[in-house]
Amino acid sequence: xxxxxxxxxxxxxxxxxxxxxxxxxxxxxxxxxxxxxxxxxxxxxxxxxxxxxxxxxxxxxxxxxxxxxxxxxxxx
Amino acid sequence: xxxxxxxxxxxxxxxxxxxxxxxxxxxxxxxxxxxxxxxxxxxxxxxxxxxxxxxxxxxxxxxxxxxxxxxxxxxxxxxxxxxxxxxxxxxxxxxxxxxxxxxxxxxxxxxxxxxxxxxxxxxxxxxxxxxxxxxxxx
Numbered sequence: 001x002x003x004x005x006x007x008x009x010x011x012x013x014x015x016x017x018x019x020x021x022x023x024x025x026x027x028x029x030x031x032x033x034x035x036x037x038x039x040x041x042x043x044x045x046x047x048x049x050x051x052x053x054x055x056x057x058x059x060x061x062x063x064x065x066x067x068x069x070x071x072x073x074x075x076x
Numbered sequence: 077x078x079x080x081x082x083x084x085x086x087x088x089x090x091x092x093x094x095x096x097x098x099x100x101x102x103x104x105x106x107x108x109x110x111x112x113x114x115x116x117x118x119x120x121x122x123x124x125x126x127x128x129x130x131x132x133x134x135x136x137x138x139x140x141x142x143x144x145x146x147x148x149x150x151x152x153x154x155x156x157x158x159x160x161x162x163x164x165x166x167x168x169x170x171x172x173x174x175x176x177x178x179x180x181x182x183x184x185x186x187x188x189x190x191x192x193x194x195x196x197x198x199x200x201x202x203x204x205x206x207x208x209x210x211x212x213x214x
Contacts, residue, residue, distance in 0.1 A: 075197030
């Protein structure tokens with residue numbers, strides 16, 4: 001499953017997109033991300049967007065979903 | 077359409093004003109956000125804005141639609157840049173138009189405050205001795 005990364009999350013992972021396997025929902029994806037990239041735990045927040053909408057931990061991840069890691073936003 | 081959301085390397089205050097101004101609106105409130113030349117006493121050389129554009133557009137549309145339905149303004153434009161800007165350059169423009177000024181002020185304030193909280197855009201501040209992603213850490 002392909003996951004997009006932005007901002008500091010992209011810097012931490014060293015790539016704008018990564019591939020995961022065996023993540024069924026948002027909570028599992030976050031655990032996987034924290035295990036792969038422990039520095040993500042130090043951020044003020046870490047949200048996951050599914051199909052361009054903020055997702056809660058219980059949301060399932062399905063093949064074809066557009067998944068993105070959203071570190072603390074700072075526009076404006 | 078009574079709302080305009082736009083993300084581009086360069087944005088224009090006049091574009092936002094031209095979009096919202098109409099004869100039914102006696103009050104137009106404009107917010108312009110520019111790059112400041114210092115942060116907590118440190119000189120800022122430039123800012124870099126990264127954007128998850130399709131989601132950012134969607135979140136900006138939600139904000140714009142909410143200001144129209146909740147505050148009763150008639151028209152709103154929200155523009156944001158992507159890429160690099162130096163001090164003094166414009167990075168965000170919000171224009172809100174309503175028959176009377178009070179709700180236009182409220183809508184404009186709501187729009188910029190909410191944009192800063194929900195729209196997936198990230199700002200990297202470059203100083204003379206390094207750079208940081210703004211607000212990333214507690």
